[in-house]
């Protein structure tokens with residue numbers, strides 16, 4: 219058991235959070251942190267702000283807040299910037315997104331207005347339903363250099379000691395890795411050749427990782443999930459994580475799926491449908507972008523249920539995922555799941571879930587946690603794919619020879635155990651025979667009984 223804490227650089231100074239894509243999620247996230255800075259917002263949904271971590275045995279009673287246990291940057295030290303296809307400042311973007319009301323935004327209007335996106339790297343073929351009015355020009359190689367200049371200039375201007383990047387841009391059309399993504403050398407050649415096979419999100423990822431800036435991808439497109447960028451991350455000792463924030467329906471799927479398997483209940487089918495009316499919904503109305511989302515949304519059950527081990531229970535289930543763009547709903551997404559299961563003697567049963575959620579309200583705390591944990595990873599000397607952050611993603615990036623872990627609670631245990639390891643504490647596996655055997659010495663001896671107060675002895679006769 220590792221009991222030596224990692225050498226972690228202190229979280230001193232200002233942490234820049236750069237966000238390619240400044241729409242609903244980004245504006246909701248920034249507004250929330252700016253409200254927190256003024257003591258007016260509650261960071262509900264954020265582990266780094268609200269959750270405790272148990273250390274040692276239960277009877278030790280050591281349960282510090284995560285933020286008191288590991289050295290994280292403080293919300294008041296965060297500074298925000300980013301890029302977008304539209305020149306709207308973050309206040310205007312928040313109004314358009316319609317997640318928070320003008321009344322909710324009023325206390326931080328000035329701070330949000332001051333954040334203006336830098337011109338984006340964009341290729342219409344990768345996001346068909348949006349038309350940029352605020353984009354850079356140049357070959358892909360030139361664009362990558364421009365993004366690096368943006369980052370360095372922004373960091374200097376905003377006096378940031380460190381920077382992290384979280385992709386909150388639109389979902390790009392689905393693509394498969396090809397030879398140009400196979401090695402760093404091939405990738406850089408392809409940038410110079412202005413190869414169409416490199417989408418904009420990969421250019422931001424390349425620029426960040428090249429500068430040693432941790433990068434997380436909140437959308438389903440490949441972005442940093444290709445061998446070339448993993449190689450670059452290892453070379454520049456940069457933490458990376460992705461893909462696709464796990465917020466609503468898929469979070470529920472990765473809770474219910476493991477529950478069914480744990481109880482050995484069978485599955486005949488899982489039908490999931492959603493309506494949403496925000497800009498993300500408009501982008502996903504394009505079949506190419508939807509295909510990216512469909513892949514990450516459907517991949518989770520296969521690895522959770524392990525049909526190869528339980529063919530009778532899980533080899534034949536139908537799995538369907540739909541997303542319909544329905545403008546009246548805005549960001550207030552509604553998801554339905556119909557789950558056809560079977561039990562003892564094969565008897566069929568059904569589960570129905572109707573999740574009336576708010577997409578960006580669920581995503582914003584994930585952006586905060588990812589920014590803070592990526593920065594912690596970097597200061598702790600961790601680099602490459604950060605599997606311990608799988609908890610936050612629908613399609614966790616992992617080593618190519620491994621299967622991703624999808625079970626929400628296994629992911630959660632892995633995240634907290636990583637924090638324990640970093641701080642030189644025992645990891646937790648919820649076992650321990652010592653709980654049942656005092657001779658093993660781990661259970662503290664019961665305190666000696668207090669001497670009973672001497673009672674006046676009643677005469678036998680009176681007691682009768």
Ligand SMILES: NC(=O)c1ccc[n+]([C@@H]2O[C@H](COP(=O)([O-])OP(=O)(O)OC[C@H]3O[C@@H](n4cnc5c(N)ncnc54)[C@H](O)[C@@H]3O)[C@@H](O)[C@H]2O)c1
Nearest residue numbers: 239241242243302338387388389437463465497498577581
């Ligand atoms: N909200 C959730 O619960 C959730 C969950 C999982 C994933 N996501 C993903 O997060 C991303 C953001 O979601 P959102 O609701 O904020 O969407 P949004 O449409 O409101 O914002 C995305 C922004 O990205 C910008 N953009 C697109 N391409 C860009 C580029 N190349 N460079 C810079 N900016 C670019 C768009 O102009 C837009 O303003 C989407 O990809 C979405 O699929 C969201």
